[in-house]
Amino acid sequence: MSREIEHSDDEWRSLLTTERFRILRRGGTEPAFANAYWDNRDEGEYHCGACGALLFQSRDKFDSGTGWPSFARPVGEGAVEEHTDASLGMVRTEVVCARCGGHLGHVFGDGPPPSHKRYCMNSGALTFEPSQTPH
Ligand SMILES: [Zn+2]
DSSP, X not given: OOOSSOOOHHHHHHHSOHHHHHHHTTOXXXXXXXXXXXXXXXXXXXXXXXXXXXXXXXXXXXXXXXXXXXXXXXXXXXXXXXEEEOGGGOOEEEEEXXXXXXXXXXXXXXXXXXXXXXEEEOGGGEEEEEXXXXX
16 A cells, blocks of 8 residues: 555664554554553644654543543544454454554544544554644
8 A cells, every 4th residue: 555654664663763663563552551641631733653644633632541542533534544453352443644554543432422432542653742822
């Protein structure tokens, strides 16, 4: 599949920290409650930790109690792609950055209305940029 941003593993390794590479390029998961943004309530935007694409906004973030940053929806159509993931003996829906294909986390169907979706993301796959003007 062709993407707007493409690099070899060696290139990604040199571009990303070890932890970001493990999550974004190897589908790794960080520990709950021990990551940067699970409890971040600041206003701002969440960008892809690999390519910088805007993916989520703080207004869609909610406290899921899971210990991972959770969003009701991505910033817009086409920001992320969703794929069936049958690893680890579970059938889940993997969420990747549409621009670079980086693994972000999974989406579940137990979120708040009206979307009822819970985008369960890895902080290490994201970069938070606080709003310039506080609300
Ligand atoms: Zn990306």
